[in-house]
Amino acid sequence: MTILVIGSVNADLTVQAARIPAPGETVLGGDAHVSPGGKGANQAVAAALAGAQVKLCGAVGAASDPFRSPALSGLTRAGVDLSLLHTLDAPTGLALITVAAGGENAITVASGANARFGPQQLPADWHGLTHLLLQQELTPAVTLDAARRAHAAGLRVVLNAAPSRSTDAGLLAHTHHLIVNEHELEALVGQSVEPSALELAAQSLLKRGPQAVTVTLGAQGSLTVTAEATYRLAAHRVQVVDTTGAGDTFCGVLAARLAEGDALPAALHWAGLAAGLACTRPGAQDAMPTWAEVVAAQPLR
Ligand code: RIB
Numbered sequence: 001m002t003i004l005v006i007g008s009v010n011a012d013l014t015v016q017a018a019r020i021p022a023p024g025e026t027v028l029g030g031d032a033h034v035s036p037g038g039k040g041a042n043q044a045v046a047a048a049l050a051g052a053q054v055k056l057c058g059a060v061g062a063a064s065d066p067f068r069s070p071a072l073s074g075l076t077r078a079g080v081d082l083s084l085l086h087t088l089d090a091p092t093g094l095a096l097i098t099v100a101a102g103g104e105n106a107i108t109v110a111s112g113a114n115a116r117f118g119p120q121q122l123p124a125d126w127h128g129l130t131h132l133l134l135q136q137e138l139t140p141a142v143t144l145d146a147a148r149r150a151h152a153a154g155l156r157v158v159l160n161a162a163p164s165r166s167t168d169a170g171l172l173a174h175t176h177h178l179i180v181n182e183h184e185l186e187a188l189v190g191q192s193v194e195p196s197a198l199e200l201a202a203q204s205l206l207k208r209g210p211q212a213v214t215v216t217l218g219a220q221g222s223l224t225v226t227a228e229a230t231y232r233l234a235a236h237r238v239q240v241v242d243t244t245g246a247g248d249t250f251c252g253v254l255a256a257r258l259a260e261g262d263a264l265p266a267a268l269h270w271a272g273l274a275a276g277l278a279c280t281r282p283g284a285q286d287a288m289p290t291w292a293e294v295v296a297a298q299p300l301r
Pocket of ligand 1: 011036038094107109244247248284
């Protein structure tokens with residue numbers, strides 16, 4: 001079982017501050033810290049840590065680019081196969097992140113090479129791959145083309161519709177498992193959704209293609225609907241330090257555990273647990289728990 005992640009690779013430039021600046025405001029923070037990030041790379045690392053064989057297809061800048069090496073460090077450490085990584089004549093993606101005292105963040109992404117990655121850079125051969133894990137940090141044309149080709153090749157397509165951007169209707173038709181947060185859910189259904197209507201809204205998306213829709217709810221856990229069942233999982237209670245990459249941890253671990261043959265409720269349990277643990281340390285990939293830490297935190301009952 002091999003998961004292919006087609007997605008963004010960034011270096012994260014993070015500053016801890018008392019609060020996230022309001023428009024026009026300057027806030028003094030701590031020292032800046034560079035660490036590996038990007039939703040695609042984060043999810044690839046999370047999936048690899050959870051026991052899956054993972055390949056990443058994406059793009060970074062040239063060897064002389066100062067952010068290339070930090071952007072790739074976590075992927076290399078986690079053993080992600082980078083044979084489908086492209087080097088483009090563009091800067092490596094850079095995310096400017098402010099983390100507030102309560103662990104919340106604000107992120108601005110300078111996409112660089114991620115935005116220059118085109119459909120021509122997608123793999124020609126899908127042989128030996130079982131799952132495709134996608135986000136929305138590459139261009140919409142690339143994401144749609146990747147989902148379409150993977151679906152046609154018989155892969156199961158897991159889409160994390162983050163960050164929220166206009167999603168082509170065809171994309172959901174090629175998605176087997178959709179993962180969204182509440183804002184992304186609202187963007188996809190085209191209206192605001194009260195907490196009491198979350199299940200109905202998620203179910204409405206099943207009609208557009210996916211066989212399962214998961215809504216991540218932060219401290220409230222997650223809600224997943226399929227045609228047959230609804231699963232509500234509570235969040236793992238933790239002392240939150242930094243939520244950066246927690247959603248990516250959830251997506252990567254969920255895809256990995258499904259690929260490894262876990263039933264959906266078990267895969268959701270592990271994904272939620274790993275995401276909670278990822279909030280207890282600073283950074284995205286740097287904060288992700290090892291599989292041993294996840295299993296030790298709360299064995300499946
Ligand atoms: O989801 C968190 C990620 O979003 C960060 O690592 C940053 O690089 C942005 O892509």
